[in-house]
Amino acid sequence: MAPAYTTSELMVSRAAKELKDGDVVFVGIGVPSLAVNLAYRMHAPGLCMIYESGAVGCVPRRLPISIGDPCLVTGSLAVVPMLDVFNLYLQRGLIDVGFLGGAQVDRFGNINSTVIGDYHQPKVRLPGSGGACEIAALAKRVVITIANSRRTLPERVDFVTSPGYLRGGRERESLGLKGGPELVITDMGVYRFDPETREMVLASLHPGITIKTIKENIGWDVKVAQDLAETAPPGPEEIRIIREELDPQGIFLRSKAG
Amino acid sequence: MSKAMTMQEAIARFVRDGDLIVMEGFTHLIPFAAGHEIIRQRRKDLVLARLTPDLIYDQIIAAGCARKLIFSWAGNPGVGPLHAFRRAVEKGAPRPLEIEEYTHFGMVLRFMAGASNLPFLPTRNYPGTDLTKVNPAFKTIRSPYGDEELWCVPALNPDVTIVHAQRADAEGNTQVWGLYGVQKEAAFASRRVIVSVEEIVDSRVIRSDPNRTIIPGSIVSAVVHEPFGAHPSFVQGGYDRDNDFYVKWDAISREEAGLGKYLDEWVYGLPDRAAYARKMGPRRAELLADRQMCEPVNYGF
Numbered sequence: 001m002a003p004a005y006t007t008s009e010l011m012v013s014r015a016a017k018e019l020k021d022g023d024v025v026f027v028g029i030g031v032p033s034l035a036v037n038l039a040y041r042m043h044a045p046g047l048c049m050i051y052e053s054g055a056v057g058c059v060p061r062r063l064p065i066s067i068g069d070p071c072l073v074t075g076s077l078a079v080v081p082m083l084d085v086f087n088l089y090l091q092r093g094l095i096d097v098g099f100l101g102g103a104q105v106d107r108f109g110n111i112n113s114t115v116i117g118d119y120h121q122p123k124v125r126l127p128g129s130g131g132a133c134e135i136a137a138l139a140k141r142v143v144i145t146i147a148n149s150r151r152t153l154p155e156r157v158d159f160v161t162s163p164g165y166l167r168g169g170r171e172r173e174s175l176g177l178k179g180g181p182e183l184v185i186t187d188m189g190v191y192r193f194d195p196e197t198r199e200m201v202l203a204s205l206h207p208g209i210t211i212k213t214i215k216e217n218i219g220w221d222v223k224v225a226q227d228l229a230e231t232a233p234p235g236p237e238e239i240r241i242i243r244e245e246l247d248p249q250g251i252f253l254r255s256k257a258g
Numbered sequence: 259m260s261k262a263m264t265m266q267e268a269i270a271r272f273v274r275d276g277d278l279i280v281m282e283g284f285t286h287l288i289p290f291a292a293g294h295e296i297i298r299q300r301r302k303d304l305v306l307a308r309l310t311p312d313l314i315y316d317q318i319i320a321a322g323c324a325r326k327l328i329f330s331w332a333g334n335p336g337v338g339p340l341h342a343f344r345r346a347v348e349k350g351a352p353r354p355l356e357i358e359e360y361t362h363f364g365m366v367l368r369f370m371a372g373a374s375n376l377p378f379l380p381t382r383n384y385p386g387t388d389l390t391k392v393n394p395a396f397k398t399i400r401s402p403y404g405d406e407e408l409w410c411v412p413a414l415n416p417d418v419t420i421v422h423a424q425r426a427d428a429e430g431n432t433q434v435w436g437l438y439g440v441q442k443e444a445a446f447a448s449r450r451v452i453v454s455v456e457e458i459v460d461s462r463v464i465r466s467d468p469n470r471t472i473i474p475g476s477i478v479s480a481v482v483h484e485p486f487g488a489h490p491s492f493v494q495g496g497y498d499r500d501n502d503f504y505v506k507w508d509a510i511s512r513e514e515a516g517l518g519k520y521l522d523e524w525v526y527g528l529p530d531r532a533a534y535a536r537k538m539g540p541r542r543a544e545l546l547a548d549r550q551m552c553e554p555v556n557y558g559f
Contacts, residue, residue, distance in 0.1 A: 029336050052362060053284050053437045065501045066335040068285020070494050073436045074550055081438040082284060082309075083370055086363040091382055110386075114359075119392045125347045127339070129361040130310070130331030134383045163386030175385035176406070 005234050007187045008253045009242055010206055011145060012038055013234035014185050015099070018143050022046045023096040024089075026135055027058075029067055030252050031145045032099030037063075037246050038238060050089060052131040054080045063247055086131070090138045098139030100132050104157045105146050107199050107220050109164025109181035111136060112157035119159060129161050136162030141182045148186035154219035165198035172198070188214055190231055194223070204229040260428035261481045262458060265530065268480035269295045272450045277417040278305040280369075280448065281314055284439030285335065285499070288314050288491035289422040289454055291484045291531040297321040298525060307414060309365045309440065310335070313490065313507050316342040317525070319355060320517045326356040328414070330365045337504055341511040351514065359393055364411045369440050371413035372447030384409035419448035421473070422488045424496065426453050427461040430478025433470040436494025442472045451477050454484040456496050466557070486535040486542065497545040 005013075008031065015035035019025060021044040027036050037060070040047045049058040053068040057077025064072055073079055080088070089095060102111040103126050113132055117123030136142055142164075146152050164181045165172045172180055184191040184200060188209045191200040202214055202224045211224060234242070247253050263271075273279060273296060281289050293314040296304075300323070306315050307328035312335075318324055320342035332343050346355035360368065367379040380399060390396035390409065398407050421441040426432040432453050434441065445451045453473065458481065464471060490500035490507075511517045528534050535542060 053286070054439070055437065066285050066499065066504075068335075068437055068439075068499075070286070070436065070492055070498060070547070073494055079435075079437060081442060082362065082440050083366050083443060086366055090363070114389070119388075122348065125332075125339075125344050127333035128329065128331050128359055129387075129389065131362040133361040133387050133389065134363040134381075137383050137385065137387075160386060160388040166386050172386065176382070177385050 005239055006253060007206065009234050009239060010231065011185050011187065012242060012253070013238045014190060014231055015143060015145060016042065016238070018183055019044050019047060019097060024048045024050060024094055026050050026052065026090070026095050026098040026139060027067075028099050028101070029064065030101070032101075033064060034242065034246050034252060035099070038241055041241050041245070042238065050085065050095065052082065052085055054082055054085050056080060056089070063251060065251070086134060090134055093138070093140070095135070095139045097141045097143060098135035100135060100142055100144050100162060101146055102132070102144070102161065104152055104154055105144055105184060106153070106157045106164070107155050108166060108168045109144065109184065109193060109198070109200060110157050110160045110166060111144065111162040111164065112159045114159045114161045116158055132162045136164065136181075137177055138179070140179045142180065144181055144184045146184065146186055148188040148214070148217050150217060150219050153186075153217070165193065168198040169196070188217065192225070199223065201225050202228065204231045206231045207233060261430050261475070261478060262428045263480050263482060265291055265295045265454065265482045265484055268292075268452050268482050269299055272452055272479050273301055273418050275302045276304070278307060280307045280416040280419040280444045282308060282419065282421055282439055282441045282444045283488070283491060284309060284437055286437040286439060286492060286494060287422045287434065287441070287488050288312055289420045289487060290314055290489060290491065291422070291487035291534070292420045292452065292454055293318055294525045294531070294534070297323060297521065307416060309362050311340060311343055313340075313504065316340045316507075316511060317521065319343055319346050320352070320511070320514070321521055321525075322352045324355060325353070326358065328358045328360070330360045330362045334504060334507060337508050341508070342517060345514065358395065359389060360411065361389065365414075366440050366443065368411050368414035369443035369447050371411070372415040373443045376413060378410040378412050380408040380410045382408065414447060416444065416448040418450045418452060419444045420452045420454070421445060422454045422484070422493075424455065424493060425457045425459045425463070426455045426481050427459055427464050427475065428481055429461070429475035430473070430481045431461065431464045431471055431475040432473040432478065433464060433467070434472050435470060438472065445473045445477060450479045452480045452482065453478050454482040454487045456485050456487065456493055458483045468557075484531050486538070487531055489538070489545070495547050497542075497547055500545060
């Protein structure tokens with residue numbers, strides 16, 4: 001029997017569970033936007049969505065296609081200049097959770113969205129930081145979503161666009177940065193960070209995925225948590241909200257079931 | 259004094275070869291009409307600065323008008339890469355493009371420093387990122403009030419800043435609602451400012467709602483009446499973002515030839531924005547915004 005949900009829906013649902021009622025969340029497009037809107041409808045009606053475009057307390061009536069979609073403005077609590085978004089909300093310490101993605105994430109949660117290969121002679125030139133570097137540096141918690149493969153999860157990123165725990169241990173703290181990545185959600189499992197070494201540790205496997213599959217699809221000998229769990233699949237109400245209310249046209253979640 | 263003129267006049271008078279130009283608007287109010295006129299007038303060796311080059315700079319880069327790009331995120335939002343940008347960086351086509359790279363926060367601070375007549379601004383951002391290793395403009399400073407070390411970015415002072423807005427009076431007092439982006443900071447940082455607007459209104463309209471004015475006429479060089487001037491980006495309360503066009507741009511721009519054909523048909527082949535709007539046909543009406551009026555406020559005393 002075909003599974004009743006897709007991997008993308010599982011990722012959205014897992015990311016939504018990471019959000020608490022009352023959290024102030026810096027939202028990006030795609031899985032993050034869907035996750036935040038799902039949490040808002042399920043268990044976190046007091047959640048405050050902020051987009052880097054300057055819309056604060058958004059209540060989008062349709063799925064925003066870009067982080068500057070006009071539907072983010074209509075009915076929002078405030079619209080502020082980007083200077084205020086970064087100075088007064090982010091640097092001031094008012095953002096609880098930032099969602100980030102990238103082309104590569106490494107063993108210590110550093111994110112690359114700048115180049116593959118050498119910076120000055122890139123094999124692939126990627127879009128760059130946007131607001132990712134400051135979110136990684138200044139949000140209280142960071143949740144990362146990325147595909148699980150040797151290419152996307154190397155031991156060391158080609159370029160640190162957005163700092164995680166750098167080379168592990170206390171390096172991040174020693175540079176004066178608080179927070180840091182809390183969770184990495186992939187299409188195969190969920191990783192947390194060891195409180196001492198700060199390296200990514202496999203915390204849960206999505207249904208049907210084995211440790212062997214994970215080890216074949218990651219760039220280093222990843223450690224597995226003692227209490228390794230299975231990721232809870234999305235319930236019927238979550239699936240209904242995602243399919244009927246959040247992404248009825250399947251713009252972001254067209255991936256095949258399973 | 260009225261500063262109203264056509265886009266052709268405004269670009270001819272205020273944008274010169276080799277200028278550092280900024281055409282801002284974060285997703286919202288991107289001044290595409292001005293971008294097309296710059297391409298038509300075949301400006302050369304421009305240094306382009308903008309947080310997100312977006313399609314507007316992808317087109318100017320493809321037309322060979324730019325020698326350098328200062329930016330923080332170069333992609334087609336929600337769609338994929340900017341192909342002309344990538345061709346220029348990876349292959350030097352149609353000409354090599356020097357890049358100077360920041361983050362959104364860094365670009366915003368650069369404009370604010372420039373606008374405030376300061377040499378730089380500090381931030382708690384940037385420990386640990388490799389961006390500071392590849393761009394020597396990032397520097398550190400020790401706080402004179404403690405022992406903290408902070409990263410700084412230098413002021414950015416453009417020769418010309420061009421913005422699009424909902425409305426202005428003929429003197430250039432400019433009002434925006436919806437997403438503000440960094441237009442105000444970029445305009446104040448700039449030596450010359452061109453404003454294009456959906457509507458030129460009597461100064462009484464501006465004075466009836468002064469809180470909405472983000473750019474004062476005193477820093478504006480030219481005001482251009484340019485309805486539909488932001489398409490394919492959007493104007494809050496005017497027209498929606500043409501998301502379909504942003505998706506189509508991926509195919510149009512994937513090869514140099516396809517992009518060249520687009521420029522021939524939609525830029526070089528048209529005299530002005532009015533002709534562009536007519537060529538859009540019925541699509542234009544599909545994008546019109548619905549009405550959602552705000553509650554009036556009392557400015558009396």
